[in-house]
Amino acid sequence: MENFDASPPVPPMARMPRPSGPGPASPAPCKLAATGACLVPGLCRNPKTAVASRANGGRPPSPAGGVTRRIVHRGQSLYRAGDAFANLYQLYAGSMKLRITNSAGMEQIASFPIAGALLGLDGIDTGHYACDAIALEDSLTCILPFADLVARSRADAPSALQLSRAIAQETNHYRRLIMVLAGMNSEERVAHFLQDISERMAAGGYSSREFVLKMTRADIARYLGMKIETVSRAFTRLHLARILDVRGRHLRIRDPDALRRLGAGR
Amino acid sequence: MENFDASPPVPPMARMPRPSGPGPASPAPCKLAATGACLVPGLCRNPKTAVASRANGGRPPSPAGGVTRRIVHRGQSLYRAGDAFANLYQLYAGSMKLRITNSAGMEQIASFPIAGALLGLDGIDTGHYACDAIALEDSLTCILPFADLVARSRADAPSALQLSRAIAQETNHYRRLIMVLAGMNSEERVAHFLQDISERMAAGGYSSREFVLKMTRADIARYLGMKIETVSRAFTRLHLARILDVRGRHLRIRDPDALRRLGAGR
DNA sequence: CGGGACATTGATTAAGATCAATTTAAGTGG
């Protein structure tokens, strides 16, 4: 399939920052706070924030004040279905997949969160997480104890509304996915998926035209409710239609308008 | 298809209560409060609660204290996509469908709420409702001004948690629907749909074995992402497998275990 | 009773799943 001349340097889906930077310890601003995406602006003492490790169970080492973080390495899980719910997490850098497994063993990918996304909402109503949150690459998350968020929202009204909205927002994504699964053919599904990634890349300050997918074709297939071969063929057809250049996980969008149209269902 | 001997009397999906009962004006208890399903127990002055009409825009006639209600007749909408968000609604009696229409004109049914369900959550994050909520039969809803709920949740902690949970709970339904749409064949989808209805009927105190569907085959098709003919054939096959007796919208579940297995994806 | 919406059934076509074989890319350890 190819079609890449001399592969140009491509920005990673999200760059992994060094929490305690090796360079001059200057006051590097929090990326999330800067873009307004942070759920707890001001609380965070970036970049000197403490990092929780797997060893201490993801528990913040500093009980008072500052937000702590947790690193999750590629393939590892931030939390697993059935774990007791305690924290929300905001993805600071990296990317993940949310995997649902039902009683019959069917696996489904519910979403591919990237930097800025709020994770763990699936645990709120039952008190136990409903999904596995698995890192697609080494990732960094901010730990937001849910009790703190609730307390905070009781203290001030804007926070209360913000929390409600954050929780409600997740359903938007699911509603859209439902329309995709219920009403679109394979080519439209893949176009929709790529359009979504592209928009989120742009929102994160990266190129919306060229990027590297962090998930396998099998993950995409389980996200879009199709088989891996069908995903592959859809990529091929989009390439033949001169909409994409594809080389493995390396993508370049050649005709963004056509992609948007297709992804919206014509 | 038939197979009903002498059709026995069947309970309606939900009985429409007379808000100001014609009988002796005794203190009939609120059904929702009795089952713990009410979001605002105590606030409600049932059964003398004022009923808002379409005429005054669904606005509560009594500003102080008591919860007001709104009747929605069959085929009419409680709210429409794009309307400014102000209230949540709790369905007291009746049933509805939530319809999403995307930019390409594709229609999708997102859910079929019945008595006890919370409606309007789709308006929280953007400030405008995302769906049309359409009554499948004459229905009665309790109006819950969202600002009141937020204020209430600031006043006491259990309410805050309850509100968060109520909002988060909706995603559970969507997550399950996504698995159905992504991974099940037509027969399994219909089985899942019927199993879900059956469970909710039971939860509402009605027979889980025999009931009347309030939605058309077209609605079911748009809910399950299939064509109306395929829905019909799935019903027929379930009948041939001796799992169901079907006669139009009148259903009797003959083999609940088999239905559950099928609906869970084997 | 008659008319229109709703539902079922049949015949055919098309889209995607499945089965099977390569090809390509990514690690791993010598």
Place this chain on the structure above:
DNA sequence: CCACTTAAATTGATCTTAATCAATGTCCCG
């Protein structure tokens, strides 16, 4: 750094399921 091993991705051939096209049947409701 390269050979080796495995995982991931693509492609082809065939089969199955659901969509589509078309006709008929049934049930409400006025």
